[in-house]
Amino acid sequence: MPTTANTGRMVKIEILRQDTEGGQSRTEKFSIPYRHGMNVISALMEIQKNPVTEDGKKTTPVAWDMNCLEEVCGACSMVINGRPRQSCSALIDQLTEPIRLEPMKTFPVVRDLQVDRSRMFNALKKVKAWVPIDGTYDLGEGPRMPERKRQWAYELSKCMTCGVCMEACPNVSEKASFIGPAPLSQVRLFNTHPTGAMNKDERLAQIMGDGGLANCGNSQNCVEACPKGIPLxxxxxSLNRAATVQMFKNFFGSDHMVD
Amino acid sequence: MSKEREFLWRRLHSLLGVIPVGLFLAFHLSLNFTAVGGEQAYNDATGMMDKVPPALLLIIEWVVIYIPLMFHAFYGVYIAFTATLNNKRFSTFRNWMFTLQRVTGVFLVVFIAWHIFQTRIQKALGAEVEFNMIADIVANPVMLGFYIAGILAATFHLANGLWAFLVSWGITQSPRSQQIMTYVTAIVFVILSIVGVAAILAFV
Known part of the structure; x- marks a missing residue:
């Protein structure tokens, strides 16, 4: 069954490939038939069906991660023509050819375009990016959140841990310990939540440790790159100010940990 | 307790860059600016320094200049070399400022080391610090170029560092306040550069 309306046009794609973690990388060039409305993922699927390079050499199918296909899960992030972004929302029609695909090398590359984003998930655990509600008895309802506060906090909650800001940040790399923009913004989100704020000193203490908040170098690439427009x-x-206040509290010894 | 101190070191690095190192730079360039008024005016102004008792002057030099400057310089080199520059992919104004801050910082370590060798160490070895000492140095066009580059690197590094200081301590939070401070620090850069460059050219 024909899956393409044959326009005769071919799309040129270059992919930086790597077979094993920490292994050698190489560039492979592909030329695939164009289809209307194609995105980078459907182009990769085309290669998967017929893994043959531009000069007719048989190769292995390219590996990549994907899940939701509607830019809300963050799994399919990769570097497309130099910019980190989601491949599901990267339309072929809007990209200059040859389209160059690379993995987000700020993370360990598992294979081809697949990276291991564990670093971010560990950071979320480290900063306690959740609202603790468990007690040994029913704690009842928490304080109400003002509606206007909820509205702007919602913007921060759009983070999908995709790793694009981490790839864009010049201070996040395997040679540096910086926790990165995404987990920091989550600290602000959970310290804003009325129940979450009951543990705000604990989250601040985490980002006032090694590799924390102060390692930001203000290049502001994160806010440029974020696909969700989060004001990183x-x-x-804002966390810098909170940390300044907390620093004085810690040193001069306020006897209340929260507020 | 060597662990979990990075936050304090970074904040200290940011603070020392402004107080006292930044203040010292402004003072230093202003004092040099007296050379625009001629050889006599410069020698009179720097001669004021000799009225301070030598032992006290030495203590002030170490506490206000050398120790904070060395910490700022060496910790700064560490910060500069942990960055992975990516201006090719992200060529925004702020990312260029990020890169220039690191480039000027590393250059300044070299420049200031050389500058201290040519002036302060020569003084310790018996040379007299006065107008002709600097005039002899900048009589060499290569040295004049090196000094102008050093002055501009220093004024840039201070002005841009002031911007980063305001963000790092949580003073400027909103994009608008940060934008306005970009303009204000740009003016600081221009004024300090004029003062500094006019001063060195007065020795030619």
Whole structure:
């Protein structure tokens, strides 16, 4: 069954490939038939069906991660023509050819375009990016959140841990310990939540440790790159102020940990 | 307790860059600016320094200049070399400022080391610090170029560092306040550069 309306046009794609973690990388070039409305993922699927390079050499299918296909899960992030973004929302029609695909090398590359984003998930655990509600008895309802506060906090909650801001940040790499913009902004989100704020000193203490908040170098690439338009640099500056206050509290010895 | 101190070191690095190192730079360039008024005016102004008792001057030099400057310089080199520059992919204004801050910082370590060798160490070895000492140095066009580059690197590094200081301590949070401070620090850069470059050219 024909799956393509044959327009005769071919799409040129270059992919930076790597077979094993920490292994050698190489560039392979592909030329695939164009289809209307194609995105990078459907182009990769085309290669998967017929893994033959531009010069007719048989190769292995390209490996990549994907899940939701509607830019809300963050799994399919990769570097497309130099910019980190989601491949599901990267339309072929809007990209200059040859389209160059690379893995987000700020993370360990598992294979081809697949990366291991564990670093971010560990960071979320480290900063306690959740609202603790468990007690040994029914704690009842928490305080209400003002509606206007909820509305802007919602913007911060759009983070999908995709790793694009981490790839864009010049201070996040395997040679540096910086926790990165996304987990920091989550600290602001959970410290804003009325119940979450009951543990705000614990989250601040985490980002005032090694590789924390102060390792931001203000290049502001994160806010440029974020596909969800999260005000990451405002979050960082706001946390800087909270950390300054907390630092004085810690040193001069306020006897109340929260407020 | 060597662990979990990075936050304090980074904040200290940011603070020392402004107080006292930044203040010292502004003072230093202003004092040099007296050379625009001629050889006599410069020698009179720097001669004021000799009225301070030598032992006290030495303590002030170490506490206000050398120790904070060395910490700022060496910790700064560490910060600069942990960055992975990516201006090719992200060529925004702020990302260029990020890169220039690191490039000027590393250059300044070299420049200031050389500058201290040519002036302060020569003084310790018996040379007299006065107008002709600097005039002899900048009589060499290569040295004049090196000094102008050093002055511009220093004024840039201070002005841009002031911007980063305001963000790092949580003073400027909103994009608008950060934008306005970009303009304000740009003016600081221009004024300090004029003062600094006019001063060095007065020795030619």
């Amino acid at each position: 640099t405002t979050s960082i500056a």
